Amino acid sequence: MLRNYIKMSLKVLRRRPFFTFISLFAIGFTLTALTTSAALIDHTLAPMPPETMLDRTLGIYHMTAKGETVQVNSNPGYKLLDRCIHDLPGTEMVTVFSSAGSVNSYLAGRKIESHMKRTDGAYWKVMHFDFLEGHPYTEDDDRNANFVAVINERTRREFFGNTNAVGKTIEADGQRFRVTGVVADVPIYRNNPFADIWVPIRTAKNDHYRSEYSGGFTGLILARSRAAFPEIRREFQARVSQIDLADLELPGVQVLSARPETYTEAASREILGTPVEKTRTAYLYACFAGLMVLFMLLPTISLININVSRILERASEIGVRKAFGASKFTLVAQFVTENVILTLLGGTIAFIASWGILAGFTWLGVVPYAQFSPNLRIFAVALAIALFFGVFSGVYPAWKMSRLHPVDALRGTTL
Amino acid sequence: MISLKEVEKVYRTEEIETLALSGINLEIDEGEFVSVMGPSGSGKSTLLNVIGLLDEPSKGSVLLAGETIQGLPDRDQARIRNQQVGFIFQTFHLISDLNVIDNVEIPLLYRHLASFERRSLALRALERVGLASRVRHFPSQLSGGQQQRVAIARAIVGQPRVLLADEPTGNLDSQMGEEIMKILMGLNEDEKTTIVMVTHDARLAEKTERIVRLFDGRQVN
Ligand SMILES: Nc1ncnc2c1ncn2[C@@H]1O[C@H](COP(=O)(O)OP(=O)(O)OP(=O)(O)O)[C@@H](O)[C@H]1O
Numbered sequence: 001m002l003r004n005y006i007k008m009s010l011k012v013l014r015r016r017p018f019f020t021f022i023s024l025f026a027i028g029f030t031l032t033a034l035t036t037s038a039a040l041i042d043h044t045l046a047p048m049p050p051e052t053m054l055d056r057t058l059g060i061y062h063m064t065a066k067g068e069t070v071q072v073n074s075n076p077g078y079k080l081l082d083r084c085i086h087d088l089p090g091t092e093m094v095t096v097f098s099s100a101g102s103v104n105s106y107l108a109g110r111k112i113e114s115h116m117k118r119t120d121g122a123y124w125k126v127m128h129f130d131f132l133e134g135h136p137y138t139e140d141d142d143r144n145a146n147f148v149a150v151i152n153e154r155t156r157r158e159f160f161g162n163t164n165a166v167g168k169t170i171e172a173d174g175q176r177f178r179v180t181g182v183v184a185d186v187p188i189y190r191n192n193p194f195a196d197i198w199v200p201i202r203t204a205k206n207d208h209y210r211s212e213y214s215g216g217f218t219g220l221i222l223a224r225s226r227a228a229f230p231e232i233r234r235e236f237q238a239r240v241s242q243i244d245l246a247d248l249e250l251p252g253v254q255v256l257s258a259r260p261e262t263y264t265e266a267a268s269r270e271i272l273g274t275p276v277e278k279t280r281t282a283y284l285y286a287c288f289a290g291l292m293v294l295f296m297l298l299p300t301i302s303l304i305n306i307n308v309s310r311i312l313e314r315a316s317e318i319g320v321r322k323a324f325g326a327s328k329f330t331l332v333a334q335f336v337t338e339n340v341i342l343t344l345l346g347g348t349i350a351f352i353a354s355w356g357i358l359a360g361f362t363w364l365g366v367v368p369y370a371q372f373s374p375n376l377r378i379f380a381v382a383l384a385i386a387l388f389f390g391v392f393s394g395v396y397p398a399w400k401m402s403r404l405h406p407v408d409a410l411r412g413t414t415l
Numbered sequence: 416m417i418s419l420k421e422v423e424k425v426y427r428t429e430e431i432e433t434l435a436l437s438g439i440n441l442e443i444d445e446g447e448f449v450s451v452m453g454p455s456g457s458g459k460s461t462l463l464n465v466i467g468l469l470d471e472p473s474k475g476s477v478l479l480a481g482e483t484i485q486g487l488p489d490r491d492q493a494r495i496r497n498q499q500v501g502f503i504f505q506t507f508h509l510i511s512d513l514n515v516i517d518n519v520e521i522p523l524l525y526r527h528l529a530s531f532e533r534r535s536l537a538l539r540a541l542e543r544v545g546l547a548s549r550v551r552h553f554p555s556q557l558s559g560g561q562q563q564r565v566a567i568a569r570a571i572v573g574q575p576r577v578l579l580a581d582e583p584t585g586n587l588d589s590q591m592g593e594e595i596m597k598i599l600m601g602l603n604e605d606e607k608t609t610i611v612m613v614t615h616d617a618r619l620a621e622k623t624e625r626i627v628r629l630f631d632g633r634q635v636n
């Protein structure tokens with residue numbers, strides 16, 4: 001029987017190309033947009049190499065210094081992190097590194113622009129980079145201010161073409177570094193791992209950063225488990241509050257605060273613009289979910305509409321089928337099959353389309369070094385929702401119609 | 416074969432009550448060819464619909480092939496419509512999304528038949544009405560007479576014991592009407608199919624064994 005329903009549905013869908021096209025377009029477009037945007041969000045926020053341990057990592061991304069006449073909002077300075085981040089309870093490792101700064105190199109008269117990060121040695125343990133050759137530099141390299149560097153694939157290509165880079169030297173920002181390792185490119189929207197060139201902090205041109213409380217650095221705390229988060233936060237904030245405000249060299253500051261955050265908390269703070277104390281990831285997810293619902297609402301409603309009018313339009317068909325022996329159940333099953341087939345076709349189109357769009361993004365390099373792929377989880381959820389509405393919007397009118405006496409259906413009575 | 420006792424049908428709309436059928440007692444034997452006549456609005460279609468389970472009587476009882484119809488669950492009603500009755504409508508009621516052979520196969524879809532069996536039964540029914548060469552056409556590509564012949568093929572494909580025809584020739588010219596009548600009479604003779612036909616055409620009615628006359632929902636003789 002199911003085979004009959006499917007055959008029948010395909011015949012009807014083929015005979016009504018306009019309706020079929022509109023439905024497929026609505027379903028396909030909605031699912032494509034959802035899957036694509038979800039994939040982009042996922043790529044930005046979910047744990048994935050090199051940030052494999054993101055879900056048990058806290059970061060100090062932000063500090064505030066406030067007084068009646070001053071207010072500083074920025075990322076933390078080296079001194080703030082160095083004084084507060086070490087030996088926290090429940091912690092496995094910590095790392096401190098600078099933001100990616102723009103640096104220039106000159107190679108045989110050609111200018112190469114790169115992003116450079118200065119990091120400690122632990123950075124390479126907190127993050128799991130994919131090393132194409134060589135190895136990271138170590139804590140000792142940082143302690144001794146050795147002029148060594150890890151570079152990404154792009155930088156290797158720029159400087160050395162397709163040959164190996166380990167052991168060779170590069171010039172960047174007026175300094176020379178010996179390359180110890182080459183890693184795969186990391187997309188720019190992954191703030192923590194992103195850079196083209198990484199070098200030890202102590203190779204910095206001067207020592208000023210060592211006395212600064214604000215600006216230029218990020219600290220990451222890898223907890224043994226998420227259970228340790230509350231204690232880490234409490235202890236860190238306690239240490240921040242003990243800092244002698246006079247030491248800040250910022251007259252008028254009365255409160256200094258910095259709060260370890262998860263990556264999504266930091267992202268929601270940035271996106272929603274909420275103050276550090278109030279940020280909750282739930283807000284961000286609620287916003288995403290709200291946007292998604294809003295976005296799905298319109299096509300869903302129009303889909304339901306199309307379905308209802310299509311079934312009403314086919315009242316006389318229902319009458320005929322009843323007159324020749326179709327039971328209520330059979331009729332409902334037939335219409336539901338049609339809708340399910342439509343939804344699955346739309347879903348297939350959407351999957352291919354979003355895969356194509358993401359591959360296009362990757363290929364065009366819309367975002368440097370990004371490797372997008374469709375998010376299967378979200379796609380499955382969206383498809384399930386579409387199926388639900390497809391079935392629901394088919395069942396309800398079909399059920400109502402199938403309850404009519406055949407004469408009324410034949411006459412084309414509306415509900 | 417068909418037995419109606421004190422059948423009444425009332426249509427209620429917001430204000431008016433229409434008595435479409437009242438006090439109908441009718442016995443039709445197996446293999447009879449009966450025509451139903453009467454002025455417009457006298458209840459002919461209503462009578463046919465009640466017999467064919469397309470509508471429910473407000474009062475009285477209807478027996479079809481020995482089964483009382485009232486109060487049967489949907490599934491059993493569907494089964495009786497499928498196996499006992501074939502309907503032919505004045506306005507054909509073919510499904511425009513389906514081609515000729517798919518239309519004819521509809522009654523067989525609700526039986527458990529393999530698709531090749533359905534195909535060959537449908538082809539045989541189409542041969543019977545002289546349309547075997549048009550199986551891939553869609554209804555809109557056929558003339559009125561051809562459409563009605565497709566509808567007849569659909570009504571007879573499942574070999575029902577009873578054929579109910581509501582002005583089968585009403586929308587056709589008289590020559591086409593004669594042809595349809597010939598097909599129906601052939602079925603009645605060869606297959607012993609019981610036929611109840613509503614018609615306005617006295618010449619066609621005279622060819623049948625018995626004429627039931629209705630006036631204002633009542634039988635008159
Ligand atoms: N669904 C309905 N609602 C209300 N009244 C109805 C309905 N169907 C039929 N009637 C009324 O019942 C009466 C009988 O109608 P019916 O269709 O049986 O007449 P008929 O003899 O078939 O007429 P015609 O020759 O014009 O087809 C008419 O008065 C009609 O107005």
Ligand SMILES: [Mg+2]
Pocket residue numbers: 459460461581
């Ligand atoms: Mg009538």
